[in-house]
Amino acid sequence: MFQEPARDTFSHLPADKQERVLEAALTEFADQGYHQASLNRLVAKAGIAKGSLYQYFPNKEGIFRYIFQIALKSVRQTLVEVKEATQDENFFIRLEKSLRAGVRFLKQHPRIYSLYLKIQFDRQIPFRDEFLAAVRRHAGEYFGSLLRRARGRGELRPGISEPAALFLLDAVFDRFLQAAALPYLDVTLDLHQAPEETINRRIRELVDLLREGLAA
Amino acid sequence: MFQEPARDTFSHLPADKQERVLEAALTEFADQGYHQASLNRLVAKAGIAKGSLYQYFPNKEGIFRYIFQIALKSVRQTLVEVKEATQDENFFIRLEKSLRAGVRFLKQHPRIYSLYLKIQFDRQIPFRDEFLAAVRRHAGEYFGSLLRRARGRGELRPGISEPAALFLLDAVFDRFLQAAALPYLDVTLDLHQAPEETINRRIRELVDLLREGLAA
DNA sequence: AACTGATATGACCAACTGGTCATGTTTCAG
């Protein structure tokens, strides 16, 4: 899917310089999105010359792709870890733990999460479709795997539509993280910058609703 | 919350000219978002001179605010209509009809919906917080009203957390519309440009999950 | 016809963008 968008020069750089450039790039893209990101600001932040940037990467898009690859790798790793760590537990417990892991990721990597949101809602990012498809595929595989395992163990109500269930989980999960990351996006949960205890209580309430439903 | 961002001159304009300008502005902002929107393109689309635009509005932000007000009014009206039309029906039926109305709105006003998405994920839109708060408040009041009515009639499982339920509804609703409007945003439902019959089936499946839950 | 205030116009401006490139500087093998 991705060919290497960085030049050899970049990989030969001293590690701390690479780090500085990647840090600056991640910050700039996460703060500004793709189009609004300014390479002039980026090089200033990284403390390198404009020309050097073009020795490391072919163009703006190349930098963006490189950053995105790193971000995606980080997400993938987290998903795998949670999946393995909860392998033998009950489905709804796994949901809770997945949500908690998501919130943790978001606090540890706020810029990666912000980058993801930017991609999601800025059409005309080059290759945006590829990027989004990759992320969604990961999420879909993750929840799909959890769902099938749960069904195999008889933890699910028979006859429910798997695509619908997958959609529901993805929607709630995604929105929960958004609400925890951004103000104004949750109606009444006040998740934004809430203490961990509050967040965990909300997670339990939500999973309870998913498990038992709303109806009397 | 909003003072009038358009100049008198604009309101004195012949209706068809106003229409042309507003059409062009809505299209440009919906397609490009706030920052990416180009006033040069806008005036070209509207068929007016650059200077004229600045006779009608004080600046770019003023145009944006004006467009947003119109869009919000349109959303508000739709919500009120659905609410009144379904007043006496069962809560879960109302949910289904709300979702269907949402999808209908989205097909009829794709640019308004796109505008909303753009606002949601572009920090640094001027007064973005005001805008988002206004939208969320409407959604929250709508679902809150439905929920309280349902509880009053004993249609809800006792003891469920209202904020959590509200969050759940808002999340599913919002994501469902997003999935219907954009490709790549739904994992497996394939709502994007799906025929109405498919969409309605998915709505029923989803509401069923919300009603009865996932657990065996 | 003459005057007047509202409206229309597009050349123009400073600021900024992504990207280039001639010219230095550093590194290191022979």
Place this chain on the structure above:
DNA sequence: CTGAAACATGACCAGTTGGTCATATCAGTT
């Protein structure tokens, strides 16, 4: 010590942006 390849640099470029303004045109009143 020499030479050449790798790397660094920032002035520079064409293009675009939001916004201005002197000037022209129009509509309506006297």
